[in-house]
Every structure is written in C-alpha cells, then in structure tokens.
Amino acid sequence: MDVNQILEIIIDHTKQVVPDLEDHNFSASDSLKSLGANSIDRSEIVMLTLESIGVSIPLIQLAKAENIGELARLIAQYQ
C-alpha cells in the first residue's frame, strides 16, 4: 500500500471519529490536533488505520508525526 492510499485511509477514519470533519477538504499538511481531534480521538484514528491496513506498530513510534501526511509516511515505512 502506498503513502497516498494510507493517507486516504487516515482521512476516512478521521471523518468516522470526528464527524464534524465530513465536509473538510483534507490535505497532507493537516494536523489532527488543529482539526479538533483530542488525544483520545487521535489514538482512535491511528489504531483504526493500523487495523484497516493490518499492520501492528507501537503507537509511540507514530507520535512524532506532525501532520497526516507524515503519519502516512511513517506507517508506510513499517509495512
């Protein structure tokens, strides 16, 4: 799975966890925090993404991602 596909999965799960963002026009530079996702929401989004892709990565390894584009790249590296 490439980075863009992973990014799409992250965006889908972000809309699922934060329904207010259903109509938001996402870009790779979006930060989940500044979109209004709190720490619980963020961990849920990441976990749902990992489950969809079928890859197990300690969440602490993904904590340094500043935006959803970086998050997608980090996840892609572990595949």
Place this chain on the structure above:
Amino acid sequence: MLNSAKKSFATGIGVVTSAGIGKENFVNALQKGKPCFSTFEVNHGGKSYVYPIAKLEPFNLSEAISTLNLNENILEKVKRTRNLTWMQQYGLFSALEAWSDAGISEPNPDRTAVVVSGSNLQNNYFHEIYERYNTKFDFLKPVYGLNFLDSDLVGVISEILDIRGEGYTLGAASASGNMALIQAHRLICSGEYDVVLVVAPPMNLSAFEMQAFTSLGAMAIVTENVNKLCCPFDETHAGFVYGQMGGCIVLESKEYLSFRSKKHYGSITGYGVVLDANRNPNPSLEGEIKAMRKAIEMAGISPNDLDYINTHGTASVIGDKTEANAIIETGLNNKFVNSTKSLIGHGISSAGLVEAIACLIQMNRHFIHPTANLINPIADSINWVQNLISLKEISYSLNNSFGFGGINTSIVLEKNT
C-alpha cells in the same frame, strides 16, 4: 431524633425505561400498569439460553435531547462528545433531561456535585470488547482504557455541565440507587453544595450475570407468557426480571431553591442505611425493619404520617416474604404498598433511584400505580395496590431498596408543600 429539619429538594427528573425514553413515557407506564417484557437469547457451547428482560429501546442521543430545554453551550458540548458507551448514552440523557427539567441556568460550578450510582455497570460492554478484539489484540480500541471505568460517566457529565465540585460512583448492589440519593442528600445537608446531580445509568448486564442470577435462584425463568412472569408478593412469585433503566434526580439545598424560586417535586427528609454483617444474598428481617424505622425517625414523622411504600419487591420468594414481614412488624401494613419492578423489571444498580422517581411522580400526579400480576397476595394484612388508585394527598412515601451483601436502605420522601 436526628436532624429532622434537614431536607434536600428534588427539582429535576430524567428517566429512561423499557416503557420509553423520557419522563412522560414513564408516567404513562405507571398509570397504565402493564409490564412490557421480552426475552434475550444467547448461544453458549452450541446451546441456547433465554432470559426474561425489560429492554431499553435503541435511541439517538442528539435527537432525544433536541426536545430538551438546554443552552447552546451544553448542546455543543454534547455534540462534541464522542466514544460514549451504551450505559453512558442513557445515563447522559437522563442527566440532561433532569438538568433541563430543573431549569438551572448558572450554578456555581464549585458548589455543584455529581454522584453516579452503581459499580460494575458495563459487563456486557466488556464481553463485546472481548469478542471483537480477542483475536486482534494489537488493535484494541485505545478509548477502552477510559470507557471501561464506570467513573468515565462522571467525567462526561461534569465536562458537559461544567461541574467542578466533587464526583464519583457509588456501589451498593441493588441498593446503589437509594444509596447514591442518600449520599447526595448528605452533601446538600452538609452545606457544601447547592446542587447535586444523582445519576443512575442503566446497568448493562451480560448473559454471564443473567446465568449466574438464574443459578442463584434470583432471576425468573422464561415461561410462555413473559408478561406474567414477574409477580412481586403474589403466591406464584418466582424471581425477578432484569429491567434496563436509568434515571437522574437533581437535588438542591433549601437556600439555593429559595434563591431561584423554583417549584420542586418533593424532598428527602430521612433515610436509614443498615448492614446485616452478612456477605450472602439473603435478606434480613431485622435489617429491613431497622432501615425503615431509622428513615421514619430521621424524617421526624410518626409511622401514621406515611401514606405509601414503594417496596424493593423484586418477586424473589424469600425477598418478598421478608419485606412483607418487615412492613407488618413496623406497623406499616395499612399504607398503600406496591412494586414498580412488576412493571419495568429490576434495574439492579439503578432500581432505587428510578423507584424514588416513581414515588415523586405518584405524589405529584395524585395516583398510586398497580402492582402487575398480584392476584393472590402472600400476606393478607397488607394494603396491596392491585389496581390504579387516585389519591389526592400523598404526603409521605417510603422507598425501600435492599442489596446483596446485607445492604438495607430506606428513604422518606415528602411531597412539596
């Protein structure tokens, strides 16, 4: 006499039962006096098991609260609150219905508290989590780390209503609802708080607890007509029916009430809490008598002043017999006596609070609801309510709740005067 002058006042009510979402559905169900039970079936080891149940209907929280009188700030916070479990959604609705009913606009957050009744509230949720994640443990929902705590609901309600006093859950088995009310009453009477929300979310039992209650001989076994299954104080009584229910009562101090000139439903004027020094599920005649006497004494009234008793009345053979004897020995057999559990089942941790709400509703709407399926009472000398009664003046009610482990509680409620 203890502190007979001290009262806490009920100004808001919220309730969810198998009869529907919201207070008016509950009022109708009490007046109608007919049970609405169904069955719950599970499979274990290739075998089917069926239990009786009074089920809460599925509901949409945001739609349900749209009819309530809540300010924009609260509605916005509810909208932003995610990851609510089944127990929490119904518990939060009850709290918001009661808050809206009380019409409190700007309480002092530091002088407002929340007490949630019950412990071990979400065993069915744990079961679902286990089923879903047992084979994909790596992906266990992180929010489970928050949701599994009963006290997560304290956090949710305090955030939404901006409560900054104290808050916790309080467990006392089937007496939890009454015990939470008693604790809230103490908080008000101590002078520390103006407003205390007492929330009894529905206990989410799994098939494991239902099977164990059945094995203990406490829960009724399904027969052909499930609505005839729960017969408190009738010769045919054979166990309780689990009823999913939740409720909330907003209690206020006399000072705060007069400051905002709000009408109230009634007040808590006395209570009795007695342990039997007994770990087992069996009730104690002595403990029940003591709890009722203490409540009446603290209320500063005589037994003659009482009009009505809302029994614990689960339809357990030994439980009913012990309570009937306790009522007779306390000299209360001439009072109107009924069992709300005959209509909506036994909520376990939430039962006491929902039944206190039933007392307040009956006192304010001038009726006493029938006890369903009570045809041949186990004791003739008690004034059982078998059919709906209209009664102009119900000044004092006694609400009994007894729990496994020898926990006896009784509360005196006084009608608004």
